[in-house]
Structures are given as structure tokens and as C-alpha cells.
Amino acid sequence: MRKGNPNHPKKGSSIKVEPIRNIKDIKAIKKLLENKPRDYCLFTLGINTNLRASDLLRITAGQVKDLKPGDEIEIKEKKTGKFRRITLNKACIKAIQKLLKSRQYEDHEPLFIGQRGPLTVPSVTRLVKSWCKAINLKGNYGSHTLRKTFGYQQRVRFNVPLPLLMETFNHSSQKETLNYLCIQEEEIKSIYENEI
Template identity: 55%
Template sequence: MWNPKSASNSPKEGSIISVEPIRSRKHIDLIKKALADKPRDYALFVVGINTAYRASELLALTVGKVRHLQPGDTFTVREQKTSKKRDVTLNKAAYDALQALLTIMPDAADDVPIFNGRKGDKALTVSTLNRLVKEWCSWCNLPGNYGSHTLRKTWGYHQRVTFKRDLPEIMVALGHSSQRQTLHYLCIADSEIQDLFLQGEL
């Protein structure tokens, strides 16, 4: 079992901060297993890697917004960063995690944040989510820098690499303006360019 205080994957002072996706399904499963007895954190992680939400969008979810959702339901999110509207569809993994969390807060009012802090009535902050993700990745001894954007990047990375979805689809789902931006964001542009040379022999 990890010791969050003993590990740090923060970048050195003065360096450019760029967080990474969790590339290995094994590490995703390890984090899920470790969080299995913590419904809030488990749901935070699973919903984060299954919806492509930005951290602020994820933490803005309230009980009322998710209480009656079913797998396959689509709802519109207005991006705080760009003010654009983006559709998000709930899959079964995210649904199951949210339902497990809702069972421990049956009397919560609709306006209560689904991912609340210790006091129970205020949403977690992005900085807290950032710290939590760093801790979860440190538990798995993952090298590199991780943070709140890791959840969203993990979704995109696996859509592209694991599930072989087309880049234009992922670009739209992430709300990006270009495919180049998406490739750079998902930290896979360099590897794909290398593959062009290595696998494209004539």
C-alpha cells in the first residue's frame, strides 16, 4: 500500500508544467482497486476518466444533475474555459460509480455538489483534485507528472490508442479547435510520427 506523503511527482521549480495521461490499463485498474472502499474518490476517478470533463466541470456536478441519469443519457455542458456547449454521454462505468456514491448521501439536496469536501456542503477545489490525482498516481509508482487534467487526458488517450477512435471524433468530444491541438494534448503526437517512419517502409 502506498504512502502519499512519501512520494511526489511534481515538476521541478521553473519547469513547464504538462501533466500526462495514465497510459496503462493496469495502472487504471490498480487505482480503481485502491479506491474501491472510498465511494467519493472512486467516483471522482471513474467519472473523470470516462467523461472527458475538465476538472472545473467535473467538480461543478451537483446531486440533482446526476441523480436521475441512466447509462446512455446525454447532457450538455457549457465549458467554463470557452463558453462553448459540449455534449457528454454517461457510460455504465460512470453511472455505476455515481450510483454507489449517491447511496451514501440519500438525503442530499439537488444543489449539493456530488463531489463535496469534508464539510459536506462545498465542492472540492481543483487544487484538491490535483493533489488527489498526484497521490493516486504516486501509489502506483508512475513516473512523470500528473494532476487534475490527467483524468481528461486519460480518456482521450485511450480513445485514440486503446479503442482506435478517429482523431476528429476525439477532437470534438474534447472541445478542441484542431487535430494538432488534440494530438499535443494527449501526449501522443511524437509516438505517432515515429510510427509513420518505422511502420511505413516501402
């Protein structure tokens, strides 16, 4: 009888991926990708929006080619089927423009194309893992890391209120959002550091 991969999670369980917590690590990955327009754009859009990888991969060149910072795109979420409006900041627009200049795009083509066609979620997971490994980042990372990094940085760096993030991620409780962003343990631990 053949044994499966011992590192593979048991059926029904899941592996939790982490956000990228330190700005220096985000900067290191951006530097690593600065001469790879596709990967740079994927990373930048991923950490500046709350889109899942499956939704990032559905963005077409035509949807974003004429956008300016502050403009919105409308995405139909693959997981929920709901329409979501996303505002793109300056970093996103700059990365998109750099990517669009790197090759010829038809309007209907997805932004993120590999050698064998459009990127897939497993290929995004492999890319994120390779970027994190290249900068010696310890932990478990994958495609969801991008979305989690967005939320983590919004909460920790920009002090975005939890109810707002909860709404952004379409979560049913603040506890779910804290858990999703891998924040809860940190915040609870920090309480004990308060001297009375």
C-alpha cells in the same frame, strides 16, 4: 532576496501533465479507490468523459440522481461558457449511484464534497497525484490527467478517429489534439519501426 520554489515553472510557462496510458494502471487506481465512493466516482467520470476538473466539480446530485446508462447531462463549461452535452456510460452511472448511496445529498449539492466543502481544482490535482504515486506511476500527473486519459484511451485503445477527438476537445487542429494527448511523439516513433 527570497528565491521562489526552483521546481515551480517560470511565469508564462506551463507544466505538461500526462495521460494514464496503461490499462493496468487505470485498473490499479480503481482498485485503490474502490472503498472511497467520492474518489472512485471522480476518477471514473474523469476518465470516461472529456470534462475538465472545473466542470466535473460543478455537477450536482440532482443532475445525475435518476440517470441510466446512455442518458446525457448538460454542462455549461466554466472555461468557454459553452453548453456541452455529455453521455454517461455504464461505468459512470454505477460510480454515481455508489456515491449517492454513501451519504445524504440535497439536489443542489455538488457531487464531489470534501471535509471543508466542495472540492476545488487544486484538491483534484492533489488527489490525482496521490493516486498515481500510490501505484508507483512515474511522470507528471494532475487534474488534467483525467481528461487526457479519456482522449488517449479513445485514440489508442478504441481507435477513435482524430477529427472526432479534435471536435470532442474543441481543438482547432489535429496537431493540437495529438500534442494534448501526448501521442504525437509515440506515433512518429512508431513510423520508424515499420520495415519496408
